[in-house]
Amino acid sequence: MNSFGDTFVFTSFGESHSAAIGGVLDGVPAGLHINFAMIREALDRRAGRTSSLPSVEGTELGTSARALHEPDEVEWLSGVLDGVTLGTPIAFLIRNRDARPEDYEALKHSFRQGHADSTYAAKYGIRDWRGGGRASARETAARVVAGNIAAQLLAKQGIQIHARLVQVGDETRPEHFSEVIARYRAEGDSIGGIVACEVSGLPAGLGEPIFDKVQAHLAYAILSINACKGFDYGSGFSGVGLPGSVANQQSGGLLGGITDGTTLRFRCVFKPTPSTPKAGVKGRHDACVAVRAVPVVEAMTALVLANFVASL
Amino acid sequence: MNSFGDTFVFTSFGESHSAAIGGVLDGVPAGLHINFAMIREALDRRAGRTSSLPSVEGTELGTSARALHEPDEVEWLSGVLDGVTLGTPIAFLIRNRDARPEDYEALKHSFRQGHADSTYAAKYGIRDWRGGGRASARETAARVVAGNIAAQLLAKQGIQIHARLVQVGDETRPEHFSEVIARYRAEGDSIGGIVACEVSGLPAGLGEPIFDKVQAHLAYAILSINACKGFDYGSGFSGVGLPGSVANQQSGGLLGGITDGTTLRFRCVFKPTPSTPKAGVKGRHDACVAVRAVPVVEAMTALVLANFVASL
């Protein structure tokens, strides 16, 4: 199904080339003053219009031509009056104005290599061949809108979420990321990356001991992002070689599935996109999707934590 | 809450020193002949009574004295008649016969270092100090019973789940695992490990594109296991350095969140236990909890997949 959460529920809709994408966010309490500029800023990062990475001359990092020409205007349908939430479901949409099905006509009878098109067709019988349909990364724009509202709600309680790119390929020095990405772009290839996320200001006691561990819900949310291939926290995968006497210093902000009041820290890895010139896909391409994944990671983290806070 | 799944639901109950632990498994179709010996075998592996690791003289790998003396007898309460499921909820319990609260008396007024005791007390106000309460790894015995029934149901459809230890500390050669673990045990310390899991025979088309991606549900299930610190699949964390032209050969059995009909593969990492002699905790200890986690990983994987199969 297309809903996320139990007490703070985000329902997502829209194909990449339907009239619109959008969502309904249910469970937002009344009285939140929405900061629309913050939502815009997160959408721009997702679309690759802005980036915290140092720019390299002649390149737009992690950006597609389409994203740059389609400014993601959010239309608010319900749940907000004069910028303040009403406690009712917040529905919003982003029109797919620049939908050009003709670009995709060539794909109509062929499946794109490495894409989910073939599994979808097997599953649904019918296939909306126009631009990947539901699988498109464009769907994450709706997540960013909803997640940003969640983040604003959390911020009122002193909870701050911050994700950043910490590795591109084998490179771990941020000041070299732009260069590495530019090199893969020039070669018509792509490269993976690791995003780290920190959450400060969390109260102790969020989460539950068995199935509602905070890390379990975070892993679920993060692995639901396109191209994400892994999640770890605390000592993680890289701590496997440490003896117990050392490894257990790193709680990652969680003990037994429950926040311990310290900073929550996790990582996630994004594979390189398969749609590259090298693989025969024409046009601009995302040389490192991890760059644009950063605001999506923040959005999904906010949705998870808003659920835990709402059920306090 | 203490339930897992939507259409194939496992509800877990029991503290480590309550009268019993157990569970209710709802959604099992009528007519499944239960293989009780398979459940026993999985419980024995979880308890450390048997292990696929070559034994090292004078050591019981990943085993506690308590586990060895408490044979995990399953008492079936409902849902099964003459060994065949009725389509009604299957309730079962395992008595905590060997509960010796006096052993834990010393802990009554102190919190165990690195354990979840302190976060639980903060959350619940009251604390069942007897043996870790709900946080105890003993709770996973109920998961193994329920997960094994799920696995038997999947096996009838040709789906086979197999997990195994693939790394202990920095050691990746299975024939050396026993030795490495014995060394940490002798030092009163502990070490982490990585478990890999493979699922063969899956039909294409399980899972859904947005939030019900198979990898998202697996990550949720696996990260709900005690001491698990990470999950990855396909190219995973170790593939971050590979260019798109290479990394995308490794689907891990999933495309766009949906099974593609090939073998599903994922990994997960377990941190070393903090309850070691070196940390001042007396008695036998688990030098590598990843050993006993193997059947729990299989159980949780089976529960996840049974949900997807049930909603087909």
Next chain:
Amino acid sequence: MNSFGDTFVFTSFGESHSAAIGGVLDGVPAGLHINFAMIREALDRRAGRTSSLPSVEGTELGTSARALHEPDEVEWLSGVLDGVTLGTPIAFLIRNRDARPEDYEALKHSFRQGHADSTYAAKYGIRDWRGGGRASARETAARVVAGNIAAQLLAKQGIQIHARLVQVGDETRPEHFSEVIARYRAEGDSIGGIVACEVSGLPAGLGEPIFDKVQAHLAYAILSINACKGFDYGSGFSGVGLPGSVANQQSGGLLGGITDGTTLRFRCVFKPTPSTPKAGVKGRHDACVAVRAVPVVEAMTALVLANFVASL
């Protein structure tokens, strides 16, 4: 929350005077050819534009001026391509074009007698005073759209839902309903009514024995309609005086919570609206809301049954 169903999920949004009302319908299989004329017909009945009741000269039965001027144009946002469902969430909206907040300005600082305004304000702290907000009967238009799609899906499987007014006040002769309603309207008063619903073509075996009895889900759905005060089926309330030897001939289509393959029959009662000229509320009024409730009863019934059919 604002979602209905588990496997066939309808999420509703919109206040009576927000930009739009609408919904997202998740779980509709791919390949359904939507009959838009049927949806329009149901919306018209809900709005009071058409009615199966014989008209009485000079009266529009169960109709408000606003409903007549606001034609409920459905805008389809996603999930449908060339009139055929894609298997993805179907999002739609109906603009509140005729929103005239000035009409409601007078209500801004007063609570309407007998309305939910006061309980809402107590609950949400903030109140969208414009026309009753979420409590407005206008929200049922979105239910009718979603329920009609569900009904079309059921019809493909031979399942037909038909509701009709069977009692107005104490009058049980349909040919007199218009007259009775006209009399109450003329007096500036209102009157209750009973709606009966029949479902033919249901396969035996829908429903589950304990909490997922078909009648329980129907009662939940029907009691969620504004002004509904009761639900019964089979021998119902009126059969209380019959001995067991007689009463049990009337199964109502259900045995032990599960469909038995015969026609399903239930009734529900709607109280008269409190917003009448007699109670000091100016303007046109609904002299018998049960008339317009008929398509809403059909819609909710379809949503319930589509859930049961989807989980077969």
Next chain:
Amino acid sequence: MNSFGDTFVFTSFGESHSAAIGGVLDGVPAGLHINFAMIREALDRRAGRTSSLPSVEGTELGTSARALHEPDEVEWLSGVLDGVTLGTPIAFLIRNRDARPEDYEALKHSFRQGHADSTYAAKYGIRDWRGGGRASARETAARVVAGNIAAQLLAKQGIQIHARLVQVGDETRPEHFSEVIARYRAEGDSIGGIVACEVSGLPAGLGEPIFDKVQAHLAYAILSINACKGFDYGSGFSGVGLPGSVANQQSGGLLGGITDGTTLRFRCVFKPTPSTPKAGVKGRHDACVAVRAVPVVEAMTALVLANFVASL
């Protein structure tokens, strides 16, 4: 499925002749001192061992021989320590000690008239012919245990639930109920009844405007009780003849689906049992199941309200 509730979840298990029936109650906060005598008293009323009806010489009202010989001993498995809840799932069972499958041998190859046996066999393929299996009214004992714990939790907040029989057949004078029931019993027949329930001490603001209306959840819960054929509240079915100016005085404690702080009142109707000597079923029979339904109505009401209170 066999679970009830979202935040305060009761999972029921057990067939009438399995080893035990029982349940798991999840979401009970830590620190509640359980009054076991209150649970016993409610179980006795459900079993027909005690009744608030004046006794008629030579009759046990609403009682079966089996119920009188099987004292419903509750065995507590988890979640309670020294009579105080731990905040973990409360699991309990009631053994089916007096299970005598031989009594049911005769039924093995025949379906009981008017019972759910035939619909279950159609649904599940296999049938536990021993005493009706899951459909048995015996399952309601587990509801009474769980519901009574919920009621005790509510009582701590000043919320009191009281149900009583208000009609037997056409008789509405309580002092004549025993007589009417005795007459039907003597004739080997059975008769229906109406139960009314009142809840005092509810805070204003429980419930939500659209699908989570309090009356909708109550109707769902009450219609899930065996033999229940209808639910109404406020002006209900009998108020259909009242004009709006009169009917709307009776809120039933709810406005727009939300509690208004006044006493909540609803009614429900129970059909006569089909298992009577007159219908060829030998042995003692329940001449009026509504008598024993009273504590079940209270239990389900408590479970519903505990969910609303838990999500406050």
